[in-house]
Amino acid sequence: xxxxxxxxxxxxxxxxxxxxxxxxxxxxxxxxxxxxxxxxxxxxxxxxxxxxxxxxxxxxxxxxxxxxxxxxxxxxxxxxxxxxxxxxxxxxxxxxxxxxxxxxxxxxxxxxxxxxxxxxxxxxxxxxxxxxxxxxxxxxx
Amino acid sequence: xxxxxxxxxxxxxxxxxxxxxxxxxxxxxxxxxxxxxxxxxxxxxxxxxxxxxxxxxxxxxxxxxxxxxxxxxxxxxxxxxxxxxxxxxxxxxxxxxxxxxxxxxxxxxxxxxxxxxxxxxxxxxxxxxxxxxxxxxxxxxxxxxxxxxxxxxxxxxxxxxxxxxxxxxxxxxxxxxxxxxxxxxxxxxxxxxxxxxxxxxxxxxxxxxxxxxxxxxxxxxxxxxxxxxxxxxxxxxxxxxxxxxxxxxx
Numbered sequence: 001x002x003x004x005x006x007x008x009x010x011x012x013x014x015x016x017x018x019x020x021x022x023x024x025x026x027x028x029x030x031x032x033x034x035x036x037x038x039x040x041x042x043x044x045x046x047x048x049x050x051x052x053x054x055x056x057x058x059x060x061x062x063x064x065x066x067x068x069x070x071x072x073x074x075x076x077x078x079x080x081x082x083x084x085x086x087x088x089x090x091x092x093x094x095x096x097x098x099x100x101x102x103x104x105x106x107x108x109x110x111x112x113x114x115x116x117x118x119x120x121x122x123x124x125x126x127x128x129x130x131x132x133x134x135x136x137x138x139x140x141x
Numbered sequence: 142x143x144x145x146x147x148x149x150x151x152x153x154x155x156x157x158x159x160x161x162x163x164x165x166x167x168x169x170x171x172x173x174x175x176x177x178x179x180x181x182x183x184x185x186x187x188x189x190x191x192x193x194x195x196x197x198x199x200x201x202x203x204x205x206x207x208x209x210x211x212x213x214x215x216x217x218x219x220x221x222x223x224x225x226x227x228x229x230x231x232x233x234x235x236x237x238x239x240x241x242x243x244x245x246x247x248x249x250x251x252x253x254x255x256x257x258x259x260x261x262x263x264x265x266x267x268x269x270x271x272x273x274x275x276x277x278x279x280x281x282x283x284x285x286x287x288x289x290x291x292x293x294x295x296x297x298x299x300x301x302x303x304x305x306x307x308x309x310x311x312x313x314x315x316x317x318x319x320x321x322x323x324x325x326x327x328x329x330x331x332x333x334x335x336x337x338x339x340x341x342x343x344x345x346x347x348x349x350x351x352x353x354x355x356x357x358x359x360x361x362x363x364x365x366x367x368x369x370x371x372x373x374x375x376x377x378x379x380x381x382x383x384x385x386x387x388x389x390x391x
Contacts, residue, residue, distance in 0.1 A: 043214075043229070043368075043376075044214045044215060044219075044221040044224075044229070045213075045214055045215035045216060045219035045221055047219060048219045048220060048221045048222065049221060049222075049380070049381070068372060068375070069366065069367065069368040069369070069372040070368050070372055070373065070376055071376065073379065087379060087380060089376075089380060092366060093364075093366065094245070094261070094364035094365075094366045097364065123382075125380050
């Protein structure tokens with residue numbers, strides 16, 4: 001049986017291909033990290049609206065989940081009702097989609113655990129840091 | 142007779158279809174570096190440069206006074222509720238180069254005749270016409286009139302014709318309609334560098350330069366992220382309890 005030259009493995013070519021893949025993988029990882037690190041606050045500074053030094057975690061019932069710009073909106077009820085008594089913002093739609101969210105991740109009636117920076121001066125708003133969904137999935141916002 | 146008539150019209154239809162096929166964009170020649178791909182300048186990445194500190198920018202008295210009067214929505218003296226930032230107050234396009242400071246990515250598409258820069262944020266874009274003279278009296282636009290030429294490995298871009306209502310950055314840095322940018326765009330290892338020189342006698346007492354570095358980003362489908370005045374008004378009514386003068390909608 002004869003073996004053509006093209007069928008003989010070329011170790012140098014394999015190393016070169018391997019390095020190429022390493023580089024491509026590195027670029028993708030770098031890019032992915034870059035996407036993840038895009039802030040929720042490209043739209044506005046947070047410090048004039050929220051107490052960024054304070055974190056609050058509550059269990060609440062989702063009353064609305066609106067996939068909109070500039071920030072996805074999550075309304076919750078802390079008493080298990082259907083009326084929004086705390087309105088929370090997440091990142092922009094493409095940013096949180098990169099973090100695993102979709103417009104169907106949560107829906108009205110779901111009981112979730114949400115951690116957020118609360119609004120200043122007692123405002124019933126907040127900016128979400130993370131959510132544990134009804135099925136136990138943890139997502140950053 | 143009928144058969145000949147039909148064959149004639151079939152031929153006409155095929156000829157028309159062939160003629161209407163869009164011409165393929167010429168690929169860039171190998172003589173120049175390939176800038177194509179997706180690029181991002183992420184927040185919190187200390188290696189991506191930016192515009193200088195405000196006290197390092199040689200402002201004219203007019204520019205200094207205008208800057209002082211503005212109320213930015215981010216930064217040290219942020220006042221989001223009462224901001225004068227036109228990109229928030231009116232949802233105006235960011236303009237250039239502010240759009241490049243946004244942390245969402247952009248894509249570069251490069252041909253022999255044009256370099257296109259497509260920003261994911263708000264689906265804004267600009268075109269850089271290659272090897273043509275600058276128009277001395279261009280239309281006044283959000284993203285200016287840009288022409289470019291290759292100098293070795295660097296794409297040198299000259300642009301004028303910028304609408305003066307935009308801010309150059311989120312701090313409120315002003316400019317006039319006489320803004321003139323000279324950009325030197327080049328690869329820097331895996332990254333892409335923009336060295337931008339700002340000239341504007343009405344706003345700056347002398348030219349100054351900013352260095353922006355962009356990292357490679359996964360070059361996949363761009364997402365739609367269009368932000369409108371109705372989005373902004375909705376946010377303000379719901380989160381800031383501000384009264385808006387038109388009914389908000391979803």
